[in-house]
Amino acid sequence: MRIIAVLTMVTKPIVRRAGEERNRCVTGVEGLDNILNGGIPRGNTVLFTGSCGTGKTSISLEYLVHGAIDGENCLFISVTEASVKLLENIIPYEFFDDSLIKKGKLVFVDMPVIYNKLGLVTVEFTLEDVDTLVKAIGSIVKELDIKRLVIDSITSVCYRLKTEEKIREFILKLGKTLSELGCTTILVSEISPTAERYSLYGVEEAIADGIVLMGNLERRGDLLRTLQVVKMRGTQHSRAKYVLDLTPCGVLLVPLLKGGSVSSGGG
Amino acid sequence: MMTPTELADVLVEMPMPSAVSIGFTTESYFDAIRGVVDIFASKKNLETIYITSQMPSNSIIDVLTLLEIDMKRIHFIDCVSQVMGGAVARPDNVYFVESPTMLENIMLKVEYLMRKNKGKDSVVILDAINSLAIHNNTKILSEFFHILINSLRAKNAYTIIFSMEDFSSEELKGMMSLICENVISMSGKGEG
Numbered sequence: 001m002r003i004i005a006v007l008t009m010v011t012k013p014i015v016r017r018a019g020e021e022r023n024r025c026v027t028g029v030e031g032l033d034n035i036l037n038g039g040i041p042r043g044n045t046v047l048f049t050g051s052c053g054t055g056k057t058s059i060s061l062e063y064l065v066h067g068a069i070d071g072e073n074c075l076f077i078s079v080t081e082a083s084v085k086l087l088e089n090i091i092p093y094e095f096f097d098d099s100l101i102k103k104g105k106l107v108f109v110d111m112p113v114i115y116n117k118l119g120l121v122t123v124e125f126t127l128e129d130v131d132t133l134v135k136a137i138g139s140i141v142k143e144l145d146i147k148r149l150v151i152d153s154i155t156s157v158c159y160r161l162k163t164e165e166k167i168r169e170f171i172l173k174l175g176k177t178l179s180e181l182g183c184t185t186i187l188v189s190e191i192s193p194t195a196e197r198y199s200l201y202g203v204e205e206a207i208a209d210g211i212v213l214m215g216n217l218e219r220r221g222d223l224l225r226t227l228q229v230v231k232m233r234g235t236q237h238s239r240a241k242y243v244l245d246l247t248p249c250g251v252l253l254v255p256l257l258k259g260g261s262v263s264s265g266g267g
Numbered sequence: 268m269m270t271p272t273e274l275a276d277v278l279v280e281m282p283m284p285s286a287v288s289i290g291f292t293t294e295s296y297f298d299a300i301r302g303v304v305d306i307f308a309s310k311k312n313l314e315t316i317y318i319t320s321q322m323p324s325n326s327i328i329d330v331l332t333l334l335e336i337d338m339k340r341i342h343f344i345d346c347v348s349q350v351m352g353g354a355v356a357r358p359d360n361v362y363f364v365e366s367p368t369m370l371e372n373i374m375l376k377v378e379y380l381m382r383k384n385k386g387k388d389s390v391v392i393l394d395a396i397n398s399l400a401i402h403n404n405t406k407i408l409s410e411f412f413h414i415l416i417n418s419l420r421a422k423n424a425y426t427i428i429f430s431m432e433d434f435s436s437e438e439l440k441g442m443m444s445l446i447c448e449n450v451i452s453m454s455g456k457g458e459g
Contacts, residue, residue: 222369243371249382254374255414259407 022234025148025184028066029059031242031253032212032227040184040210041234045175047154047205049189049198050214055225055244056188057086059214059251060150063186065096068105072147075107075140079156083108094248107144111157114140125160130170133157138177146183154187155200167203175207198230209233217241217256226256268295269453274302277451278427279310283388286416286426288396288443291453292433297334299453300327303392303427305336313425314389315341316380318373320398321429323348324361327394342383344376347398367402370411377415381422391419395429396439405438412446 024039033039040046048056064074078086087108100106115121118136120129141149151157154171161167171187178185187208189199198205198213205211210232217224228241242253269277274289281287291299308315319327324345331338342360346367357363362380364372377391393399399408412428419426430443432454443450 220368222366224369224371243375245372245375245379247375247379249379252375252378252382254371254378254418257370257407257410257414259404259410 024235026066026070027063028070029062029251029253031244031251032059035229035238035242035253036232037235037237040232042184043179043182044209044232044234045171045178045185045187046210046212046232047187047189047199047208048212048214049191049205051191051193051195051216054214054216055227055246055251056214057152058246059227059244060152060186060188062093062250064106064148064150065093065100067148068100069095069097071105073105073107073145074148075109075144075146075150077109077111077114077137077149077151079111079151079153081152083110092248093250095250104144107146109140111151123160124162125166127166127169130161130166130173134170134173134177137174138181141178141181141183146181149178149183149185150188151185152188153190154204155190158201158204164201164203167201168207171204171207175209217243224256227253268455269298269302269451271298271302271306274299274451274453275306275310278303278307278425281425281449284420284423284425285449286420286428286447287449287451288428288430288447289451289453290430290432290435293431295453296431297330299429300330301334301336303390304331304341305334308340308390311390312388313340314384314387316344316377316389316391317341318344318346318377318391318393320346320367320393321395323351325356328358342380344373344380346373367399370399370403370407374411374415374418378418381424388423390425390427392427393429395431396443397431397434400436400439405442409442409446412442416446
């Protein structure tokens with residue numbers, strides 16, 4: 001049997017047999033797992049991108065809650081909103097259990113706290129600051145043995161990096177560090193409803209292993225929440241657009257009907 | 268003219284899952300409701316998901332109350348009230364879809380209720396195809412039914428689609444014949 005050896009920057013080569021399936025991180029969002037043929041390939045860094053109110057934070061939280069229920073350690077790094085406030089506002093999932101937080105299976109950390117501890121107080125980070133931040137996140141992930149991570153949002157972090165070079169450096173290093181730790185990561189990215197790219201700075205989308213585009217679709221005056229997997233390395237997947245609903249049972253997805261006259265409105 | 272009991276008897280004989288179109292005239296509307304919601308669902312011990320696109324859920328609830336039908340196991344998906352600017356009261360067993368044009372949201376509410384029913388045997392009733400056809404073209408409606416019925420088949424649930432024979436075009440009749448295994452006409456006029 002033919003052996004494919006993929007050499008990476010890691011000293012140990014990753015060896016996989018031809019046709020062999022990559023280990024999956026089952027998101028627990030049934031519709032999404034079906035789209036992805038079983039889940040996100042483990043270790044991938046995936047951009048969940050979309051305008052406001054499209055359900056990015058909700059689906060990311062659900063991904064973590066399912067992971068925690070399955071016994072994986074999960075971390076949510078909140079950049080824009082205090083975790084306490086975030087927890088108050090999330091849909092009360094029927095499957096959510098407070099004890100996941102008490103047991104430390106589901107951990108919430110506010111990014112400003114990390115910035116403060118690292119002494120990153122300037123408005124614009126330097127390349128050294130980027131290094132420090134990636135190492136700090138890597139250390140937390142390693143120390144807590146985190147298998148699922150969400151950073152909400154990466155756009156707010158990138159705002160302090162300013163240049164494409166630093167953004168590229170940050171996401172490349174972060175992705176590599178987390179992948180080596182076996183952590184499957186969702187980076188939440190905010191774009192404007194009329195944006196014609198998948199990320200604010202255009203760099204994030206090129207580096208991420210996967211892009212899940214979430215949007216609002218206007219059809220004859222009705223506004224539908226949509227989800228579309230644009231790219232996902234390491235798996236075959238549907239590229240069709242789905243309509244989603246945020247419910248106490250979690251995020252539900254159904255195919256977008258194509259029979260009507262459709263005009264796009266922000267993704 | 269078929270009685271409610273006769274209708275229920277025909278339905279009970281159908282294997283699970285089945286998709287059935289029931290055509291009736293305006294006069295036999297109550298008989299169709301009684302036959303399906305009361306007798307058939309009770310005999311088969313089914314959870315009922317009742318999609319109302321013909322009239323608001325509170326009107327259907329009034330009808331069911333009048334017919335003395337137990338509503339403990341009936342959940343409503345109301346596609347009419349919000350578009351009319353109604354639905355001030357929000358009973359626990361009623362879920363609202365903003366407009367009958369939001370067909371995907373109807374599917375999502377069905378999916379949600381099926382999950383809430385946790386695998387219990389269910390019947391999904393759509394009342395009625397004629398009113399959905401007012402708001403949607405045949406192409407998108409066919410697609411909607413095709414996906415909904417197959418998704419319900421996969422969940423081993425019955426799908427029952429009400430159709431007002433007096434207001435059904437040949438196109439709608441053709442669609443029902445295509446997507447449903449069984450087409451029943453309560454009036455005996457025949458649907459397809």
